Amino acid sequence: MTVAFRRIMRLMPANMMQTTGHLTGQSDCRMSTTLSTPKVIDKIYEFRSYDVKPKRMADFVEFTVRNMHMRHKHSKCLGYWISQYGGLNQVHHIWPYDSYEHRMSVRNAISTDPVAGGKFVKTVLSMVDKQTNKILRLLPETQLTLPSENGGVYELCTYRMKTLPTIWLPKVVLSLKTAQEVMHKSGSSIVGTFVTEYGRNNELIFLLRYPDFDQRYRCYENMLHNPQWMSLAQEVLDMILDSDNLGMTPLPGLPTALQ
Numbered sequence: 099m100t101v102a103f104r105r106i107m108r109l110m111p112a113n114m115m116q117t118t119g120h121l122t123g124q125s126d127c128r129m130s131t132t133l134s135t136p137k138v139i140d141k142i143y144e145f146r147s148y149d150v151k152p153k154r155m156a157d158f159v160e161f162t163v164r165n166m167h168m169r170h171k172h173s174k175c176l177g178y179w180i181s182q183y184g185g186l187n188q189v190h191h192i193w194p195y196d197s198y199e200h201r202m203s204v205r206n207a208i209s210t211d212p213v214a215g216g217k218f219v220k221t222v223l224s225m226v227d228k229q230t231n232k233i234l235r236l237l238p239e240t241q242l243t244l245p246s247e248n249g250g251v252y253e254l255c256t257y258r259m260k261t262l263p264t265i266w267l268p269k270v271v272l273s274l275k276t277a278q279e280v281m282h283k284s285g286s287s288i289v290g291t292f293v294t295e296y297g298r299n300n301e302l303i304f305l306l307r308y309p310d311f312d313q314r315y316r317c318y319e320n321m322l323h324n325p326q327w328m329s330l331a332q333e334v335l336d337m338i339l340d341s342d343n344l345g346m347t348p349l350p351g352l353p354t355a356l357q
Contacts, residue, residue: 140236141235141236143235143236144192144234145190145231145303146190146230146231149187151227154225157225161221161225162352163349166178166352168214169208172204172207172208173204174194174355175191176193177191177252177348177354177355177356177357178352178354180346180347180348180349181344181346182345183311183344184345188344232294233295235295236291237267240271240290243288244355245287250309250348251345252305252308252356253304253307253308255303255306255341257302257303257340258301259301260300263300266334266337273327276330277331280324281317281321284308289306311345
Protein backbone atom coordinates (compact mmCIF):
# COMPACT_ATOMS: atom_id res chain seq x y z
CA MET A 99 0.00 0.00 0.00
CA THR A 100 1.54 3.33 -1.10
CA VAL A 101 2.06 6.32 1.14
CA ALA A 102 -0.25 8.37 -1.11
CA PHE A 103 -3.03 5.82 -0.74
CA ARG A 104 -2.65 5.73 3.04
CA ARG A 105 -2.92 9.53 3.08
CA ILE A 106 -6.07 9.37 0.96
CA MET A 107 -7.63 6.87 3.35
CA ARG A 108 -6.74 9.01 6.36
CA LEU A 109 -8.54 11.97 4.75
CA MET A 110 -11.79 10.05 4.46
CA PRO A 111 -14.43 10.86 7.09
CA ALA A 112 -15.07 8.02 9.51
CA ASN A 113 -18.67 7.55 8.39
CA MET A 114 -17.49 7.00 4.81
CA MET A 115 -14.98 4.39 5.91
CA GLN A 116 -17.60 2.41 7.81
CA THR A 117 -19.98 1.88 4.94
CA THR A 118 -19.78 2.94 1.32
CA GLY A 119 -22.54 0.91 -0.30
CA HIS A 120 -24.71 3.99 -1.05
CA LEU A 121 -21.88 5.55 -3.03
CA THR A 122 -20.51 2.51 -4.84
CA GLY A 123 -23.74 0.70 -5.56
CA GLN A 124 -22.59 -2.32 -3.54
CA SER A 125 -24.91 -3.71 -0.88
CA ASP A 126 -22.32 -4.02 1.90
CA CYS A 127 -18.82 -2.77 1.22
CA ARG A 128 -16.79 -2.30 4.41
CA MET A 129 -13.27 -0.91 4.44
CA SER A 130 -10.63 -1.78 6.98
CA THR A 131 -9.70 0.95 9.47
CA THR A 132 -6.51 -0.77 10.63
CA LEU A 133 -4.21 1.16 8.32
CA SER A 134 -0.87 2.10 9.79
CA THR A 135 -0.48 5.68 10.96
CA PRO A 136 1.97 7.76 8.87
CA LYS A 137 5.06 8.79 10.79
CA VAL A 138 4.81 12.38 9.59
CA ILE A 139 1.58 14.28 10.29
CA ASP A 140 0.72 16.89 7.67
CA LYS A 141 -0.14 20.46 8.57
CA ILE A 142 -3.77 21.40 8.92
CA TYR A 143 -5.18 24.63 7.51
CA GLU A 144 -8.10 26.39 9.14
CA PHE A 145 -10.12 28.34 6.59
CA ARG A 146 -12.29 30.98 8.28
CA SER A 147 -15.08 33.04 6.71
CA TYR A 148 -16.69 36.07 8.36
CA ASP A 149 -19.83 37.89 7.27
CA VAL A 150 -19.07 41.47 8.27
CA LYS A 151 -21.84 43.90 9.14
CA PRO A 152 -22.20 46.01 5.97
CA LYS A 153 -21.99 49.35 7.78
CA ARG A 154 -18.86 48.21 9.62
CA MET A 155 -16.82 46.87 6.69
CA ALA A 156 -14.51 49.89 6.41
CA ASP A 157 -13.98 49.90 10.18
CA PHE A 158 -13.32 46.15 10.16
CA VAL A 159 -10.64 46.39 7.47
CA GLU A 160 -8.93 49.38 9.11
CA PHE A 161 -8.90 47.78 12.57
CA THR A 162 -7.73 44.38 11.31
CA VAL A 163 -4.83 45.77 9.28
CA ARG A 164 -3.71 48.08 12.09
CA ASN A 165 -3.92 45.49 14.85
CA MET A 166 -3.24 42.09 13.28
CA HIS A 167 0.16 42.06 15.02
CA MET A 168 -1.76 41.30 18.23
CA ARG A 169 -3.05 38.05 16.72
CA HIS A 170 0.22 37.28 14.90
CA LYS A 171 1.94 37.10 18.26
CA HIS A 172 0.47 33.60 18.60
CA SER A 173 0.52 32.29 15.01
CA LYS A 174 0.80 33.71 11.50
CA CYS A 175 -1.96 34.12 8.94
CA LEU A 176 -1.17 32.60 5.55
CA GLY A 177 -3.63 34.71 3.57
CA TYR A 178 -6.46 37.18 4.21
CA TRP A 179 -8.93 38.25 1.52
CA ILE A 180 -12.06 40.28 0.85
CA SER A 181 -14.74 38.75 -1.39
CA GLN A 182 -15.29 40.72 -4.58
CA TYR A 183 -17.43 38.20 -6.46
CA GLY A 184 -19.57 35.36 -5.14
CA GLY A 185 -20.12 36.96 -1.73
CA LEU A 186 -20.68 40.46 -0.32
CA ASN A 187 -19.23 41.94 2.87
CA GLN A 188 -17.23 38.78 3.50
CA VAL A 189 -13.63 38.20 4.50
CA HIS A 190 -11.79 34.89 4.32
CA HIS A 191 -8.52 33.91 5.95
CA ILE A 192 -6.43 30.78 6.28
CA TRP A 193 -4.27 29.77 9.25
CA PRO A 194 -1.76 26.90 9.14
CA TYR A 195 -1.08 24.73 12.20
CA ASP A 196 1.33 21.88 12.76
CA SER A 197 -1.43 19.74 14.30
CA TYR A 198 -4.78 19.93 16.09
CA GLU A 199 -2.87 20.10 19.36
CA HIS A 200 -0.94 23.11 18.04
CA ARG A 201 -4.17 24.84 17.03
CA MET A 202 -5.71 24.20 20.44
CA SER A 203 -2.67 25.57 22.25
CA VAL A 204 -2.82 28.74 20.11
CA ARG A 205 -6.53 29.22 20.75
CA ASN A 206 -6.03 28.70 24.49
CA ALA A 207 -3.19 31.23 24.54
CA ILE A 208 -5.34 33.80 22.70
CA SER A 209 -8.23 33.33 25.13
CA THR A 210 -5.99 34.22 28.08
CA ASP A 211 -4.17 37.07 26.33
CA PRO A 212 -5.77 40.41 27.33
CA VAL A 213 -4.53 42.02 24.11
CA ALA A 214 -5.06 39.33 21.44
CA GLY A 215 -8.21 37.92 23.01
CA GLY A 216 -9.44 40.80 25.10
CA LYS A 217 -8.99 43.57 22.54
CA PHE A 218 -8.37 42.20 19.06
CA VAL A 219 -10.78 39.25 18.95
CA LYS A 220 -13.58 40.97 20.88
CA THR A 221 -13.43 44.07 18.68
CA VAL A 222 -13.42 41.98 15.50
CA LEU A 223 -16.37 39.92 16.66
CA SER A 224 -18.39 43.05 17.45
CA MET A 225 -18.32 43.86 13.71
CA VAL A 226 -19.17 40.35 12.48
CA ASP A 227 -22.63 38.84 11.91
CA LYS A 228 -21.58 35.25 11.23
CA GLN A 229 -18.49 33.02 11.38
CA THR A 230 -17.82 29.66 9.73
CA ASN A 231 -14.70 27.54 9.46
CA LYS A 232 -13.45 24.34 7.95
CA ILE A 233 -10.27 22.32 8.43
CA LEU A 234 -8.32 21.46 5.30
CA ARG A 235 -5.31 19.37 4.38
CA LEU A 236 -3.27 19.58 1.22
CA LEU A 237 -4.05 16.99 -1.42
CA PRO A 238 -1.65 14.02 -1.22
CA GLU A 239 1.57 14.55 -3.17
CA THR A 240 1.00 18.32 -3.48
CA GLN A 241 2.39 21.39 -1.77
CA LEU A 242 1.70 25.10 -1.51
CA THR A 243 3.00 27.29 -4.33
CA LEU A 244 3.61 30.73 -2.83
CA PRO A 245 3.77 33.72 -5.22
CA SER A 246 7.15 35.30 -5.81
CA GLU A 247 5.68 38.80 -5.79
CA ASN A 248 2.85 40.73 -4.16
CA GLY A 249 -0.40 41.61 -5.86
CA GLY A 250 -2.78 39.59 -7.97
CA VAL A 251 -6.27 38.31 -7.27
CA TYR A 252 -7.46 34.94 -5.99
CA GLU A 253 -10.21 32.47 -6.73
CA LEU A 254 -11.45 29.86 -4.29
CA CYS A 255 -13.17 26.98 -6.09
CA THR A 256 -15.04 24.44 -3.95
CA TYR A 257 -16.35 21.15 -5.34
CA ARG A 258 -18.55 18.71 -3.42
CA MET A 259 -17.75 15.27 -4.76
CA LYS A 260 -20.26 12.43 -5.08
CA THR A 261 -17.83 9.50 -5.12
CA LEU A 262 -15.30 8.21 -2.63
CA PRO A 263 -11.97 10.05 -2.27
CA THR A 264 -10.21 6.82 -3.23
CA ILE A 265 -11.83 7.22 -6.66
CA TRP A 266 -11.62 10.94 -7.38
CA LEU A 267 -8.38 11.93 -5.60
CA PRO A 268 -6.02 9.97 -7.90
CA LYS A 269 -7.75 11.43 -10.98
CA VAL A 270 -7.42 14.97 -9.61
CA VAL A 271 -3.73 14.45 -8.87
CA LEU A 272 -3.18 13.29 -12.46
CA SER A 273 -4.86 16.41 -13.86
CA LEU A 274 -2.98 18.94 -11.71
CA LYS A 275 0.25 19.00 -13.71
CA THR A 276 -1.56 19.82 -16.95
CA ALA A 277 -3.72 22.44 -15.22
CA GLN A 278 -0.66 24.10 -13.69
CA GLU A 279 1.10 24.20 -17.07
CA VAL A 280 -1.88 25.88 -18.76
CA MET A 281 -2.26 28.41 -15.95
CA HIS A 282 1.47 29.19 -15.87
CA LYS A 283 1.37 30.29 -19.52
CA SER A 284 -1.05 33.06 -18.53
CA GLY A 285 0.91 34.13 -15.45
CA SER A 286 -1.49 32.31 -13.12
CA SER A 287 -0.96 29.48 -10.66
CA ILE A 288 -2.55 26.87 -8.43
CA VAL A 289 -1.54 28.03 -4.95
CA GLY A 290 -2.96 25.02 -3.14
CA THR A 291 -5.26 22.06 -3.60
CA PHE A 292 -7.06 20.90 -0.47
CA VAL A 293 -9.55 18.38 0.84
CA THR A 294 -11.84 19.03 3.79
CA GLU A 295 -11.33 17.21 7.05
CA TYR A 296 -13.97 19.15 8.98
CA GLY A 297 -16.77 21.16 7.40
CA ARG A 298 -18.76 19.73 4.53
CA ASN A 299 -17.49 16.20 3.91
CA ASN A 300 -15.87 15.13 0.66
CA GLU A 301 -14.95 18.59 -0.65
CA LEU A 302 -12.15 19.40 -3.07
CA ILE A 303 -10.89 23.00 -2.84
CA PHE A 304 -8.59 24.92 -5.18
CA LEU A 305 -6.94 28.21 -4.24
CA LEU A 306 -5.92 29.92 -7.50
CA ARG A 307 -4.03 33.13 -8.21
CA TYR A 308 -4.24 35.38 -11.29
CA PRO A 309 -2.69 38.73 -12.27
CA ASP A 310 -6.22 40.18 -12.43
CA PHE A 311 -9.81 39.05 -12.92
CA ASP A 312 -9.73 39.63 -16.68
CA GLN A 313 -6.73 37.32 -16.90
CA ARG A 314 -8.72 34.74 -14.95
CA TYR A 315 -11.27 34.71 -17.77
CA ARG A 316 -8.54 34.32 -20.42
CA CYS A 317 -6.94 31.51 -18.44
CA TYR A 318 -10.28 29.74 -18.23
CA GLU A 319 -10.73 30.06 -22.01
CA ASN A 320 -7.26 28.60 -22.59
CA MET A 321 -8.10 25.58 -20.45
CA LEU A 322 -11.34 24.98 -22.36
CA HIS A 323 -9.35 24.85 -25.60
CA ASN A 324 -6.70 22.47 -24.29
CA PRO A 325 -7.67 18.91 -25.38
CA GLN A 326 -5.41 17.20 -22.84
CA TRP A 327 -6.82 19.22 -19.97
CA MET A 328 -10.43 18.76 -21.07
CA SER A 329 -9.96 15.00 -21.35
CA LEU A 330 -8.62 14.79 -17.80
CA ALA A 331 -11.12 17.29 -16.42
CA GLN A 332 -14.12 15.48 -17.86
CA GLU A 333 -13.43 12.40 -15.73
CA VAL A 334 -13.39 14.57 -12.60
CA LEU A 335 -16.42 16.65 -13.61
CA ASP A 336 -18.54 13.51 -13.79
CA MET A 337 -17.85 12.97 -10.07
CA ILE A 338 -18.92 16.46 -8.90
CA LEU A 339 -22.18 16.88 -6.99
CA ASP A 340 -22.14 20.70 -6.81
CA SER A 341 -19.69 23.60 -6.79
CA ASP A 342 -19.23 27.28 -6.04
CA ASN A 343 -16.46 29.85 -6.24
CA LEU A 344 -15.32 33.18 -4.84
CA GLY A 345 -13.32 35.98 -6.44
CA MET A 346 -11.13 37.56 -3.75
CA THR A 347 -8.54 40.28 -3.32
CA PRO A 348 -5.94 40.42 -0.52
CA LEU A 349 -6.76 42.68 2.41
CA PRO A 350 -4.97 45.96 1.52
CA GLY A 351 -1.99 46.73 3.70
CA LEU A 352 -1.89 43.41 5.55
CA PRO A 353 1.39 41.58 4.89
CA THR A 354 0.93 37.80 4.53
CA ALA A 355 2.59 35.11 2.43
CA LEU A 356 -0.35 35.36 0.01
CA GLN A 357 -0.54 39.16 -0.14
